[in-house]
Amino acid sequence: MLKIRKFIKIFLINIFLLSSAQIIWAGGEVTISHYFSGELGKANFMKAVKEFESSSGIKMKDSPVGHEDFKTDILVRAAGKNLPDVFSYWAGGRVQFIVDSNSLLPIDDMWERDGLDMVVAKSVANSATMYNGKRYLVPLNYHYSGMFYNKSVLSKAGINTMPSTWDEFLSLCAKLKSKGITPIALGSKNRWPAQFWFDYLILRTVGPDYRHNLMTGKAAYDDYAVKHAMSIWKDLVDKGYFTNNSNADTWTDASDKVARGKAAMTLMGTWITGYWNGMDLKPGVDYDFFPFPIMSSGIPNAVVGPVDGLVVSANAKNPSGAKKFLSFMMSNPEVQAQWTDGQGALSANTKVDPTKYNTVMQRALRTVAKAEVYAFNYDLATPPPVAEVGLSMFSEFMDNPANYISILSNAQKNASREFKN
Amino acid sequence: MTALILMRNKIFWRTIFLSPPLIVFSIFVLIPLINSFYYSFTNWNGFNSEYDFVGLENYTRIASDNLFQNSIFNTVIWLISAILIPTILGLLLALLIDSQVRGSNFFKSIFYLPICLSAVVVGQIWIWIYQQEWGLLNIIINLFRENSFEYAWLSKPETSLYSVIIAWSWQQTALSMVIFLAGLTSIPKNLLEASQIEGANIFQRTFFIVIPLLIPATIIVVALSMINSLKGFDILYIMTQGGPFHSSDTLAMHMYNESFKKYRMGYGSTISVVLFFIAVTIIGIYFRQLKKLDELYD
Numbered sequence: 001m002l003k004i005r006k007f008i009k010i011f012l013i014n015i016f017l018l019s020s021a022q023i024i025w026a027g028g029e030v031t032i033s034h035y036f037s038g039e040l041g042k043a044n045f046m047k048a049v050k051e052f053e054s055s056s057g058i059k060m061k062d063s064p065v066g067h068e069d070f071k072t073d074i075l076v077r078a079a080g081k082n083l084p085d086v087f088s089y090w091a092g093g094r095v096q097f098i099v100d101s102n103s104l105l106p107i108d109d110m111w112e113r114d115g116l117d118m119v120v121a122k123s124v125a126n127s128a129t130m131y132n133g134k135r136y137l138v139p140l141n142y143h144y145s146g147m148f149y150n151k152s153v154l155s156k157a158g159i160n161t162m163p164s165t166w167d168e169f170l171s172l173c174a175k176l177k178s179k180g181i182t183p184i185a186l187g188s189k190n191r192w193p194a195q196f197w198f199d200y201l202i203l204r205t206v207g208p209d210y211r212h213n214l215m216t217g218k219a220a221y222d223d224y225a226v227k228h229a230m231s232i233w234k235d236l237v238d239k240g241y242f243t244n245n246s247n248a249d250t251w252t253d254a255s256d257k258v259a260r261g262k263a264a265m266t267l268m269g270t271w272i273t274g275y276w277n278g279m280d281l282k283p284g285v286d287y288d289f290f291p292f293p294i295m296s297s298g299i300p301n302a303v304v305g306p307v308d309g310l311v312v313s314a315n316a317k318n319p320s321g322a323k324k325f326l327s328f329m330m331s332n333p334e335v336q337a338q339w340t341d342g343q344g345a346l347s348a349n350t351k352v353d354p355t356k357y358n359t360v361m362q363r364a365l366r367t368v369a370k371a372e373v374y375a376f377n378y379d380l381a382t383p384p385p386v387a388e389v390g391l392s393m394f395s396e397f398m399d400n401p402a403n404y405i406s407i408l409s410n411a412q413k414n415a416s417r418e419f420k421n
Numbered sequence: 422m423t424a425l426i427l428m429r430n431k432i433f434w435r436t437i438f439l440s441p442p443l444i445v446f447s448i449f450v451l452i453p454l455i456n457s458f459y460y461s462f463t464n465w466n467g468f469n470s471e472y473d474f475v476g477l478e479n480y481t482r483i484a485s486d487n488l489f490q491n492s493i494f495n496t497v498i499w500l501i502s503a504i505l506i507p508t509i510l511g512l513l514l515a516l517l518i519d520s521q522v523r524g525s526n527f528f529k530s531i532f533y534l535p536i537c538l539s540a541v542v543v544g545q546i547w548i549w550i551y552q553q554e555w556g557l558l559n560i561i562i563n564l565f566r567e568n569s570f571e572y573a574w575l576s577k578p579e580t581s582l583y584s585v586i587i588a589w590s591w592q593q594t595a596l597s598m599v600i601f602l603a604g605l606t607s608i609p610k611n612l613l614e615a616s617q618i619e620g621a622n623i624f625q626r627t628f629f630i631v632i633p634l635l636i637p638a639t640i641i642v643v644a645l646s647m648i649n650s651l652k653g654f655d656i657l658y659i660m661t662q663g664g665p666f667h668s669s670d671t672l673a674m675h676m677y678n679e680s681f682k683k684y685r686m687g688y689g690s691t692i693s694v695v696l697f698f699i700a701v702t703i704i705g706i707y708f709r710q711l712k713k714l715d716e717l718y719d
Contacts, residue, residue, distance in 0.1 A: 072681040079467045079686060097684065101468035189576065191664075247665045248553050248573035385683035396666040399578065414488075418683070421464075 029059045030321040033077070034088035035070035036343065041274055044342025048335050052328045058321045068190055078103055085316035086325055091128035091137055091307035092380030093215075093387065098311075099131040105312040106134040110323040114331050123374050124348040128307040137309035138330040141345035144305045144364045145196045145377065146289040148272050149265035150258050157181060157264070162290035166204075169293040173241045176264050184236070185263035186246040186398070187254030194246070194394035195378035196267045196304060201229040203302040204295035208373045215382040217419035221393075221412040222405075230408060232295075234401040246398045259287075267292065269305055269377075270364050274344025277358075284359035291367050302373035306380055308345070385418040454697070460690035467686035479691035488667055489692065492675035495582055499671050500703075502583075503650030506590040508642050511597025512635070516627065518598070519605045529602070536595040544659030547588035551575050575661055578668035585660050585669055589653060597642045604638025605631070640711055647707065651700045672696045 036045045042064065049060045063084065065073045070088075077083050083103065089095055098104055111117070111129075120129070120139060128139045154160075157179045163169040173183040188194040202211045206225040213219035214226065236242065243254065243263050255272050257263040259281060266272070273283060281287055294301070310329060312322045329335060333351040340347045341356070346365055354365055368374060379387040393411040397404055461479055465472035483489050514532055518525045535543060550557045551574035562570045574584045608631060616626055654673040657663060663670035663678060670678070672692060680689025 072677075075467050075681050075684065097466075098468050101466060102470065103468045244571065245553055245573040245576055248576035385685065388678070388683050392664075392666040395664065399576075399665060421685070 028057060028318075028321065029061055030086060030316075030318050030325055031061045031063070031084040032086045032325070033063045033065060033070075033074065033084040035065060035067045036088065037064060037066050041271075041339065041343030041345075044339050047342075048329060048339055051335065052325055056321075056324055056328070058318075058324065060325065081315065083313035083315065085318050085322040086310055086312055088140065089137070089309055089311050090380050091139060091309045092376040093383050094380060095128075095137055095309065095311065096131050097384055099136055103314050104136045105314050105316060105319055105322075106136055107138070107312060107323060107326065108135045110327055111135045111138075114327050116330060119331055119349055119351060121348050121350050124307060127374060127376070128309060128348075137311050138326045139307045139309050139348040140329060141336075141340050141343055142305055142307040142348055142368075142374075143269040143271055143345050144303055144368050145199075145267060145269045146291050146303075146364065146367065147265050147267050148255075148258065148287060148289045150261055150263075151286060151288055153181060153258075153261045153264045163293050164290070166293045166295040173236070173239070177240060182243050182257075182263045183241045183265065185243045185249075185254035185257040185266040187249035187251045187266075188246045188395050188398050189248060189250045189253075191391035191395050192377075192379055193251045193254065193268065194398060195391065196269075197233055198229070198390070198394060199304045199375065199378050199381075200267070200292040201233055201295075202226065203304065203373075203375060204292065204299065205229050205232070207299040208302045208375055211375065211381075215378075215386075217386070217416070221390075221415055222409045226408060227405065230397065230404045233397070234404055237398070237401045242398075247395050270346065270361065271344045273358070273360055274342060277344065283361070288360055289364065300372040301370070302375050303368050303371040304375050304377050305368075306377055307348070308343075383418070385421070386415050389414040389418055457690045457693045457697070460687050461694045463687040463690075464685075465687045465690075466684045467680065468684065472687065475687070479688050482688065483691060483695065488670065488675060489672075491667055492670040492672050495669065496671045496699075498582060499586060499653065500647065500650050502586045503589060503593065503653065504643055504646045506586070507593035507597045507646050508639065510590070510594040511642060512601050512632075512639075514594065514598045515601030515605060516631070519602060529598075532598055533595050535592040536599070538592065540592070540655035541659050543588060543592050544656045547584070547591070548575065548660055551584055576665050578665055581661050581665060582669040585657055588660065589650075589656050592656075593646055593649060596645065600638050600642050600645075601635060604635045608634045636714070640714070644704075644707060644711075647703065648700075651696070651703070672699070 032049075034045065036042050046062070049062065052058070053060055074083070074087060074089070078098070078101075089098070095104070116138070117125070124139050124142055128142070129135050129137050131137075149162075154176075157176055159172060159175060163172050176183040186193060186197070199211070202214065202225070205228060210219060210225055214221070214223075219225070243249070243257060246254075249257075251268060251272075252275065254263070254266050255268065255275055258266050259276060259279060273287075276287055277283065291303070310326050312319060312326065316322045329339070330349065333347075333349055333353070336347040336349040337352050337356045339345075340352070340361075344361070346357075346361065346368065354362055357365060375381065378390055382390065389411055393407055396407050400407075462474055462476060463472045464475050464478075514528075518529050518532075522528075538546075553559060553571045553573040553576075556574075558574065559570055559572060562572075572580075574580050612630060613626055616630055621629070652673065653671070654677070657669060657671060657674050658677075661669045663674035667675075673696065676689050676692040676696065679685045679692060
């Protein structure tokens, strides 16, 4: 009987101690959710998280979600008033949307305290971090979209000089095709990979100002300018320059096709370098890139890409811990270098030593630096409901390019309705 | 004394025993349902805690939404196919297995297997079967062709919806088969033997004795297929996400897209209300017919 009483006593004391520890622990806990899955640098992200935990004593409670599922998962959590303290998000239209919904906490105090004006590249800071006059996002990294190619495929086809103009690009495609090589791989199953074609064709033919108008509803999808850009895209498809059934492939399928030599190149963001490096391809040896060719003179040279950022939820349970994490990830050049290396991205932290990038990423950095405009890719440049219309339009176009006029007029009808709502 | 009266009170015990399921039902069904009705009259975006009441605006919007009309059309196709295919195939398989052909127990286990798998696993298996370059379906077709056949079944608008329906039916057929098999055990053997002695052949026995006596099982199969198909979302999400370009959008998928991809939770709620009324109407009509049938049997 005595033993049982003793056991119960010890049991109750343990429960009390454990719950107290839990309360203390919870005080130093920050919840986080992100879309950095396996092929998008999860290992390096988690390494940085561990370093933060050991240096700050704050426990990061992580719940990663796959890249595509994240887009809806975060909304489900917001609807349930259950947003994590910190989450990754794409700068641009999507952040603007949740800022307008009062779901984010401004981080101006942290920005000032850490002197991030001196750390973050001005072009990125201006376009990606300020919303409605306040700072809401730290740019964890940014990407650049270019034409990534398999070096051995091109050199075997006798191509050693990369095209810089549209005519040169067309003759490169023709040469590859004549040698039985499919010039371009595109994996538009998840729709977004096709957007880079639309972005660059619009930017190169009519320029960033017109594109900005299109993204904000001041220009129409059935304008001559858009029809002209789409007709150029259609010509490429008609000539058989794209892989068959693009809508059946994901971006990794298309990247694999290029890596295996089944296609020569793919228009993709720099995250492809992280993916290929993970397959033991050597940057500058096995693969390289060239910028999307110039199509018209007198149009500002624009580059396209997304900025991945970290934001703090307006109802964060531990806002100070959350801001400490943001500060750690942004301000520390070593952490930034390690993270961007794993993700195949460029750091917005100007203190990161550029020589730490591989040769391909160094060239990407120089290409972005030389560009006159850094534009967010389509689904980040236009409001999310309109982006849905456009993304479906791209996959419909890839299925039936001959129908592009009616596809565009239908897109305009739907987009104008989404802009009105 | 009061306690004793309470103990003897039937209403008290009914309340006690019914409370747990009623509480669960209220939390997971009733309250969300009422919430959906409420939000269907708002322009809530899902993120913002503030929103406006827009009256019937969302309901009038449905009339001009071509994607809604497209999803209604697809839902009708889905519903009809999802009732017909598993019911007919399930009945055929059950009759075959019940006829004690060689290895029927083995085939029973094999055919039953899909029901043990989750929709995600079923979806993934069929994604591989439909894969354009190395998928089983194209490999089989290529056996009979000279030129290479690389059709992307799930990525073509002409076939995406039907491809998912086949995958879904594959799983549902297993469920139908098991219910029909259970129904077959309740058919008196002496009735079949008597008809055989009277000279009825296998087709006459099947069509005039077995199938009419399987009506109760058929009712369950059809009801289950109907309910499962109306709420069918997971397998579509895994296999096509309603794509390519909305060609396999059903009402449930359209509701999801509007709510979670376009951030129009208010409008998404309106679609869910419409879906609710469609489901209630169909099931209401079905059970009314069922009642008539019951009266006929009585």
